[in-house]
Amino acid sequence: MFELFDLIGNWVAYDLLTLASDSASGAAIQFFVMDALKIFFLLVVIIYAMGLLRAFVSTERIRALVAGKPLWVGRSMAIGLGSVTPFCSCSSVPLFIGFVEARIPVSITFAFLIASPMVNEVAVVLLVSLLGWEVALWYVLAGWAVAYVGSVVIGWFKPERWVESYVWDIQRRQQQEAFAQANGFKARHDFAWNEVKVIVRRIWHWVIIGIGLGALFHGYVPEAWVTATLADAANWWSVPAAVLLGVPLYSNATGVIPVVEAMLGKGVPLGTSLALMMSIAALSLPELLILRKVIRWPALALFVAVLVVAFILVGYLFNWLGQWMV
Template sequence: MLDSFTHLADWLVYKQLGLSPDTPLGTGLHFFIEDTTKILVLLAVLIYFIAFIRAALNVERVRSFLQGKHRGTGYFLGSLFGAITPFCSCSSIPLFMGFISARIPVGITMAFLITSPLINEVVVIMLGSILGIKFTLMYIAIGITLGMCAGLLVDLVQGHRWLQPFLAKIYQTDNGSSINPSQDSNTHSLTWSERHQFAKSEMQTIFKRIWKWVIIGVGIGAFIHGYIPAQWFNEHLSAGQWWTVPIASLIAIPMYTNATGIVPVMASLIAKGVPLGTTLAFCMSAVAVSLPEFMMLKQVMRYRLLALVIGYLFVAISITGWLFNYFY
């Protein structure tokens, strides 16, 4: 299915408009059309699907398992689920919002959100073939650990308070009961028609709130993707000084790509002599800390939570880069 968006962009940009894939305009416009259509369709489908399932299930049992003594297991499961879902950072946001709507603890949803763009099965195969099984296993462990630590941190500061009001109110209670009737334990008795209407309403409400930010965010990423040459990074980040790691993390933030697309870049940078830790910091920031993602997340998080997530990722990725530069 995902190949359909690539074929659509190929047809529009290269055949109908006659642009060359070797030009910045052709590359950037192809990136914009492919990712905008893919993300918008995924947004609509995933939000509807999650809402439909949520309307049919008794989520109280899920919450009771993940809370309390099972919270640590929840962080791991959230990160693991993120690792097996083939989504980029923007595409994983609908699932994040669905978990929030089901009142799954925010830390567990955050563990999913952080890990999802970093790891998927295609990345594992590509990394294994390019950089070897040892590095691949370390990369997987780092991605899952970053997600679990992010979840713990967000729960420790009670991050649900810093969601946007339309989501934060989901965690508010009135006399011990959820204020959202759709979360009542009897929602599993809804008819198919009622579930459809609930899912349709949920999808329309959320989609209307964030669609324009998808277009703006991907537009910024497309411009950078088409007009900033990769050779610049090779020339400026190969010295290996300590400051190249945080600088690599910072300059990757405006970019927007997925983990699958960044693996060949990672191999290229290493081949050009960029230290492994610096390369890892750059590539992890590009897929996990992109501007388009945070423009979308601003619609579901307040600035305090958004700043916490950005700061955590920047520090954690920088530390990871320093450690790899020191030991390898």
């Protein structure tokens, strides 16, 4: 399915608009069309599926099931799910919304949101083939650690209070769920489809803005400029600079790995390169714009602060380990 979206993006940018495939505008338009189709598809499918699930199984039962297990089990399961879903940061948001709607603890949903764009099987295979199994292993362990510790720290602040009310309107949903469960499949379908309309209507314009910004950076920020900037800053502040530089950029871990390989070839330290990779994959400006319509500013600021600190620490660690690994 995602390959089809890529083909449609190619058709719009290079055939319909006749833009050159090696032009910045062509790359930006292709990326925008492809990513918009993918994210809206995921929004509709995942929110509908979670709504249908809740029309069969009440949120109280789901909550009781999760609450009956230790938090470390829930976090581990969320990280495991994130590790096998090759989503970019924006594509992970629909499932994040679905988890919140199902009343799964918000700190656990953040574990998924951090792990999913950072660690997946495709990225691991590429890391092994390009940088070796030692780098891949350490990267995966670092990604899991960031997701787990980050979700613990976020959980300390009780983030449930910062979820937007339309996402987690418990009383309204309980009434609608009870009606759907008592009136057959048609009522369940109507409940699930109404959830899609409510959520998409609230956030669609932010999705467009976020993807548009990501497309501009994707098409108009040259990889050579990023590499040269960080290669010239091979000192203590290169890691924080890489993390901050990665925020406005937008891609997934798979798309960033070749850039990391090129950066290493230009002399950028391993930790600095991977800090940039983590920041681009898990902490992008388009993702933050979309998330803002789901969680309030305090939760968003906490999420950003935790990941920035974690990525900087991981970058310094990898710069030290890189003396033996690369």
